[in-house]
Amino acid sequence: MHFDIANLTTSAVYKLLTGLVVPRPIAWVTTLNPDLTVNAAPFSFFNAVGSEPPLIVLGIGDHPDRPKDTALNIEQTREFVVNLVPESLAQAMSDSAANLPRNVSEVTELGLATSPSQKIKTPRLLDCPACLECTLERILQIGGNRIVFGNVVSATVRDDCVADSSKLHIASDQMKLIGRMGGPGGYTTTQGIFQIERKK
Ligand SMILES: Cc1cc2nc3c(=O)[nH]c(=O)nc-3n(C[C@H](O)[C@H](O)[C@H](O)COP(=O)(O)O)c2cc1C
Structure with missing residues (x-):
């Protein structure tokens, strides 16, 4: 079946892309509101896109009205x-x-525990097994998307998720992360790892 993107509505294109590009990692992003309360929101248009410098990217759309x-x-x-x-x-x-008014903190509303970060003022979520502290590299506005590039300046990983700290081996499966699949409520786990031997 062929889908001609030019003839699809925005919501149809969204359904197509988010159904096809799976699984997607989820960035649960904490930021500081102007009153210094903590905002938290998930974004699955997210990935690591480089290591020199260490870069991550988020794709942030708009609410219907703001x-x-x-x-x-x-x-x-x-x-x-x-x-x-x-x-x-x-x-x-x-x-x-949830689309809460500006300055209403999801962290407060949901009773999420936070912890100070190492290098930036924005706190991290204490019960997440890992987090990446980022400073803003740049934002590209492309149509209705704000493409946010972040420089990763610090990483915190729960001790039991580090298999060997001297070799920087992360026990990825131990973090028990979830990923986004297609459909309104579709998610996947990250269990079921398999290895492929590299040919010399
Ligand atoms: C799993 C999941 C992934 C999401 N990914 C995105 C995304 O990549 N981009 C986006 O603009 N909104 C995404 N959303 C919707 C935002 O989380 C939602 O609009 C949120 O209210 C934004 O909060 P804020 O106004 O506090 O930033 C996602 C929602 C869920 C549940």
Whole structure:
């Protein structure tokens, strides 16, 4: 079956892309609101896109009537934390996507525990197994998308998710992260790892 993108509505293109590009990692992004409360929202248009310098990217759309708080906060503070989402926090992560008024903190509303970050002012989510502290590299506005590039300046990983710290081996499966699949409520776990031997 062929889909001609030019003849599809925006919502149809969204369904097609998010159904096909799976699984997607989820960045549960914390930012500081102007009143210094903590905003949290999930973004699955997210990935690591380079290591020299270490770069991550987020694709942030708009609410129907206004820009998303996350984008405004990143523009203002020039920093954010990407918290990686474990299965145990799936429901809270989903609930944090509610369209709350600006300056209403999802972290306060949902009773999420935070912890100070190492290098930036924005706190991380304490119960996530890993987080990446980021400073803003730049934002590209392309149509209705704000493409946010972040420099990763610090990483915190729960001790039991580090298999060998001297070799920087992360026990990725131990983090029990979830990923986004197609459909309105579709998610996947990250269990079921398999290895492919590299040919010399
Ligand atoms: C799993 C998941 C992934 C999401 N990914 C994105 C995304 O990549 N880009 C986006 O603009 N919104 C995404 N959303 C919707 C935002 O989380 C939602 O609009 C949220 O209210 C934004 O909050 P804010 O205004 O506090 O920034 C996603 C929602 C969920 C549940």
